[in-house]
Amino acid sequence: MEPDAPATGAIGVETIGMTKRFGAFTALDDVSMKIEPGGFHALLGENGAGKSTLVKCVMGFYAPTSGSVLVDGREAEITNPKGAQARGLGMVYQHFTLVPSLTGAENLVISRADAPAILHWSSERAALADFMGRMPFKLNLDRPVAELAAGEKQKLEIVKQLYLKARFLILDEPTSVLTPAEAEEVLGLLRAMTDRGDLSVLMISHKFREVETFARSLSVLRRGKLVGGGAVGVLSRDDMAAMMIGERTTRTIAARLGEPDPEREILRVEKVTATDVSGLRHIAIDDLRVRAREIVGIAGVSGNGQKELADVLGGQIRATGGRVVVAGTPYTGKRVESRSRRVRFIPEEPLRNACAPRMSVAENLAFRAFDRRGDDPQKPPTLWLDKGAMSRRAKDLIARFKVKTASSEAPIATLSGGNVQRAVLARELTDPVDLLIVVNPCFGLDFAAVSEIRNRIVAARNGGAAVLLISEDLDEILELSDRIVVMSEGRLVYETLAAEAEVGAIGQHMAGHH
C-alpha cells in the first residue's frame, strides 16, 4: 500500500433506471437513486424488497437487465466485483469474509489484488502501521481473526475495504451481528469519516433508530420499486414504516369461519429458551398460546429468532429451558407424540426441509403415514411396508391436491416449487389436524399457488385446528391471522388482534422499537 494513493476522498454513486428481472419475476424495477460524495445513505425495505439485488447490481455480482451506474459522475460498466473494487467501491457483507486462522494484518495483505508472491513483512508492517495511523478504527492486527469479538471483526471488515481503497462503502445490515454498543461505535466512526469527506456510505438497514442517528438521507424500496426517500429528520418513523409496508391490499381468500375456541388451548410455549447451532442467536419465548380454530401469525424481520422457534417446535434443536405443551402435555416432536396429538409441521423451503429430493413423489407423500397400522395411533407401528397402499394413496392425493407431476414415481425434485408445496400439504393435511405449524409457506411461489395454499391453511383452521403461522411476509400474516404477534431479537414483543391491527405499529415493532 502506497502511503499517498493518487485517488482519495469520497465518491458519489448514482443508479439510473436500474431493473433486474429473474425470469418472469421483477426483483428491481426502474430504480434511480443518487448518493452524494460524502453522503451517508440508508436503504430501507422489507425482506425481498430488492435491497440486496440493488447493491449486487452496483457491485457487479448481477448484470442488471437494464439501467446503469454512474461512479463519480461517469458511467461505469461494472461486470464483476473486481471491477467495482477498481473503481473504489467496497462492500461489507452480513457474514464475515475474513480467514479466521490468519491475523488481521495477514488478512489485509492477502486481500490485496497486487500482493506480491513473496511478502516483505517488515515493509508491509510499516505500511500497515502508517495506514492504521490514518484510520479512526483502533485494532490489534496481530491477533488471529478467530480470537476477535464480532465488533472487532466487523471493524476489520470495514478497515479491509478502506485498505483496498474503497471510497464508497456498501454495508449490508452491518449491525445484525453486533451488540448495540458496538453498533454505535462502528457507525459513529463511519459517520465521522463521511463528515470529513473521506468516504460515502450506503447502508442497508431495518432499524429506524440506526437510520435516524447515523444516516443523512434515505431511500425506501418496496417490491422492487423505489417508493420514497429524502433527508433524515424530515421523515417521521410513521412515514418510513408506511413507505416500507405500503398500502395493504388483501387478496380474497376463504373467509375464516367461526371464532377461536377460548376453552381449547392447543399449543402453549412456556418460558422457552434456546440457542441456534452457531451459538449466536438466542430466543426467549415467555408465553405463546394458540387455541383451537385460531391462526396466530408470528411476524418479524428475517433472522429475529423465528427459525430457532420453528426448530424447537419441530424437534430439530432442543430448548435450553422452559417447555412446549401440546394439548395439555409436554411435547418434544417425537413421532408418537405428533401422531397421537395430531400435530403437523410444515417447514419453510419444503424441498430442502420436508422432502427427500431423490425419492419419488409417492414415497415423499408416504413419509407421515407409511408405518401407520389401520389409522389407529394407539397401535404400534407396522413393520411391513405396504407398497400397494402407498401407491394408491399417492395417486389419490396427487389427484385431490392437483399436484402436477409426470408420474407418482418421478423424483420429487423434478416438480416445481408450488407443486412440491402442494405435495407436502397433501401429506400433512389429509387427516384430522389439531395443531398445524407452518413456516413461510408461500415463499417463492407464484400467485395462484399462493392463494390455494393459503386457502388450505384457512380451511384447516375452520376445521378446528390451531395454526401457528411463522412468516416473514407481513401480507400473509395480515391476511390469515386471527391474532398477530411480532418477534424481534428473539422475543415476542407485541401482540394484537388481527381485527384491530395497525400496520404502522407492527412495522415499528418489527424494526426494533418497543
Added chain:
Amino acid sequence: MVADAAPSVMPVQAARPSTGLQVRAWLARRSEAVAIPVAAAVAGFLLFGVFLLALGKSPLQLVDLVYRAGFGSSFALGNSLQRAAPLLFTALCVALPARLGLVVIGGEGAIVLGGLAAAAFAQPLAAFPAVIAIPLMALAAAFAGAVWIGSVGWLQAYRGVNATISSLLLSYIAIAIANHLIEGPLRDPTSLNKPSTLPIGDAFMLPPMPVIGVHWGLGCGVIACILAYILMDRTTLGFAARIAGGNVRAAQIQGLPVGRLIVGFTALGGVFAALAGFFEVAAVQGTANGTLVAGYGYTGILVAFLARQNPIAIIPVAILLGGIEASSGLIQRRMQLPDATVLVLEGLLFLIVLMSETLYGRFKIFSPHLWQAKAETMPAPAASAAA
C-alpha cells in the same frame, strides 16, 4: 468413455414390449440404474485394456484367463464362489449404512474382530456339541462386529464424527488389536512361522454345502443379501432409514429416531462383515491369523458401489469380483504380470463407478418425461425408434 458406452446398453429396455405409458416410463427410469453401472464397468475394463496394451500384453488373453481361472471349470467356479462369500457380507456392511447416507469403509476391521471372536470363543466352548458351539461362535463374532461398526454410527449420529474417517481409523485399530492378541495372549504356542490362535478343532469346522461344495458362507451370504433387500425395500424400518438418508431434516421433522436408525443400521452392517470373518475361521482357516486381513473389506466397498448399494445386485457383482480375484494367480504366471495387476483393475473400476455417479439424470433417454411426451405427440414411433 462412459457416455459412449451407455447407448450400446440402452436399447435393451426400449426393445421390450411396452403396454402403456406408465410401463415405458417405469422401464426408462429403472433401466438407468442398470445401464449406467454396467456401462461404467465396461468402460473400466476397456481402460484396463489400454493399460495392458501399454505394457505390451494382450487384453484378450487376460479376458480368457479370467474366464478360465474364474468360471471355466467347476473347480474354478468353486474357487470364485469361495472368494465371493466374504464379499457378499462386506458389501452389505457398506450398502446398509449407505442407505442412511453414510460411507462406511471399515469393514476390514469388523472381519478381523469377527474372526478373532469366533476363534477365541471356540476354546471355552470346546466341551459343547457343535450344534450349540458354532451358533454361539457366530453370535460372538456378530456381537463384536455390531459394537465396532455400530460405534461408527454412534459417533456420527451423536458426536458428528465423519463415518468414513472413523470407520477407517477404527479398522486400523481393530487390526492392531487382533495382531496383538494373536501374537500375544491368544497365540497357539505351536504356530511358529505364522502366529495363529489355537485351532477351533475339526468338530467345529463347518462342512461344505451339498452339491456346490462351497462352504456355508456363500449360502448364508446370499440369504443375508436377500434379507437385507427385504429389510430395506419391504419394511417400514428400511423406509425410515431411506428417508433419513434422503434428507435428515425431513426425517427429524417427521419425528423419526434418526440417531437410533443410524446406530442400528451401521451395527447390522458390522454384524454382516463380522460374519465374513466367522466363516473364514470356521469354514476355511480353522484358526484366526493374519490371513483374515486379506482385503475383503476393501473389495466389498467396490462391490457395494458397483451394485449401487442394492443388496440383490451385490450377489452377481460379488461373484464377478470373486472370479477376478481368483484368477489373479494364473494371470501372474501366464502373463508375467505382477500380483498387483488385479488391484489396478479394481482401482480403475472403482474410479469410473464413482465418476458415473454424477451421470444419473443426465441422459434424456432415461427420462420418463421423454417417453411420455413422445407417446403423447406421436403414438406409435416410440417403439419403432427403439428397434
